[in-house]
Amino acid sequence: MTHMTTSAPVFADAAAYAQAVEDASKAAAAYYTGGTSALDDDAYDRLVRAIAEFEAEHPDQVLPHSPTGKVAGGAVQGDVPHTVAMLSLDNVFAPEEFTTWTASVARRIGREVTRWNVQPKLDGLAIAARYTDGRLTRIVTRGDGTAGEDVSHAIGTIEGLPGRLTEPVTVEVRGEVLMTTGQFEHANTVRTAHGGAPFANPRNAAAGTLRAKDRAYTVPMTFFAYGLLPLPTTPADAAGHLAELAHGDLLQYAADLGVRTPAGTSVPGVTLESVEDVLARVEEIAALRAELPFGIDGIVIKADLAADQQAAGSGSRAPRWAIAFKLPAVEKITKLIDVEWNVGRTGIIAPRAVLEPVDIDGSTVTYATLHNPSDITRRDLRIGDQVMVYKAGDIIPRVEAPVAHLRTGDEQPIVFPEVCPQCGSPIDAGEQRWRCERGRDCHLVASLSYAAGRDQLDIEGLGASRVVQLVDAGLVADIADLFTLTREQLLGLERMGETSTDNLLAAIETAKTQPLSRVLCALGVRGTGRSMSRRIARHFATMDHIRAADAEAMQQVEGIGSEKAPVIVAELTELAPVIDKLTATGVNMTEPGATPPTPDDRTETGTPAAPGPLDGMTVVVTGAMTGPLEQLSRNQMNELIERAGGKSSSSVSKRTSLVVAGEGAGSKRAKAESLDIRLATPDEFAELVAALLT
């Protein structure tokens, strides 16, 4: 779980440094006041680290408004003074750094720290809530640490921060205001409904909401306390008592007063004595992060005893008795390139965001869930948007919201499908989650239409609408059922006359004689398309040999690697009942011209009985075919090439041996000429493979 952010940029000169200070200040101002920063946290931290490095090397050039060494990067102020400074926290990123830090604290205070209080580092913003005689009278933000902004207008909208304590005491409660995932979703729904731009993430939403005055609507937030201290008006004995309490006891007292603390969550604060135990707890909290209903960006470890804290003291930016063990960033800004619509097994049509690849928490994220269409509307997403993407642990990455102010005006609306993208049937959009009207049959309709297609079994008269009819009538449940359809059954369907019935039955009968490669393709084995199916069929020659192949044998087929092979083998096992049924109905299960591999010949590809005219050649077909080849589809041309011992390809490269250029051939022909690759007209090619053109 150790982590280090990527290296920081280096500034060429003072001007670049000044620009960086400017950018960082602007980002921090947005970050702390509820605007949306143009930088994600990693980018901001990198920038500040680079600024610090430059300043270390050029101490004479440090700008007064540099963010380094300041609470909130010096970007925010306030006019309500804090009685005790509200500081930031220093960071560590790895166990060794933490151990080093604990040793430095021990050195400073001249003894080991007695025990530690370990709690989640809540990802919101710090506030001080002042209670007078038990009544909540004022809420102040952290500001620059010495003075904050009065946000008392938010009283009553923050769950966990009661208007009245259980005892009439005068105290200041400190803690974090945040939005839970649910509150964030709700806030964006309400906000966009009022014509506002959605908040980029829960933290940003909490910051913006806390400061907003006179809004037409209110949205709830949540508070968790992590501190309690006396106010100037607190009676001396009570104040003295508070000052002596250990951190854990203070939080227990806050909870007793009715204030929410992390104690009620799955990551309560705990006190631990050894560094090992602390580190183990850090791991535990990190592991729970993805499932928490609120964001955390680390773990805070504090000396628990007041005496230890006082001995360690505080710096101008952070206390010396506490540290934040930072967890890797789980949010990054990247671009929304596209939205795909996938149909699940039950017919649910789910949108999925296609992203510009971005590294988050140790993995590259290219897709993120968008849940459902209303989710897209609620988030007001557009293609081309910069979006905040969240990913932690093993959860599916999700798009939180667009970073609306980064819009350029070139963003495009997301187009919702009008019919099922898989089978073309109408969509049931009555619920939040859209669904293909065919439900579970959607896949069946799609896979049967595919199987009947021109490049597979080529069953004329079996278009999508006919397939829908057959499925709806319960006549077919898999592709094998097509071959046992009776005349009576077909005649019973609407719009099915004698002629079309006979034609369809004849087409189905013809389909039984298709080569194995097409039957295999029709089965829709995951990970195989047309050309892969042809390669498999040519290699093994018969369905029995294909089914007998284990993953290792499957890997002998060109283009099948160690990852794909077991998937294909497993798929074929799953399809066994359908394959058996197909065989029983008399569907051809051999590949013409191919011979099965011999057992000791595991590296050789199954070769045609006789050497073909295109042996070892890679052939590209372009333009319109004429003469004897006129009727052949591109797929059939490719089949022909492979039957002749060649390899078909769709792009011209140095490795291409021959380009068959028909009428209208354009760029591929030009490329072949520039690479000096042999060209043939369709007629010349037909002659070359004449023996195979029967």
Ligand SMILES: NC(=O)c1ccc[n+]([C@@H]2O[C@H](COP(=O)([O-])OP(=O)(O)OC[C@H]3O[C@@H](n4cnc5c(N)ncnc54)[C@H](O)[C@@H]3O)[C@@H](O)[C@H]2O)c1
């Ligand atoms: N994206 C941006 O543009 C941008 C700009 C500025 C800052 N930031 C981010 O903000 C962070 C620095 O912010 P910071 O100065 O507020 O410091 P910080 O968030 O690293 O740590 C201090 C804060 O932690 C909070 N906290 C949460 N749980 C706590 C607990 N249990 N006990 C004590 N405190 C707790 C408090 O609010 C406290 O003020 C960095 O991670 C940086 O990336 C981002």
Ligand SMILES: [Zn+2]
């Ligand atoms: Zn469908």
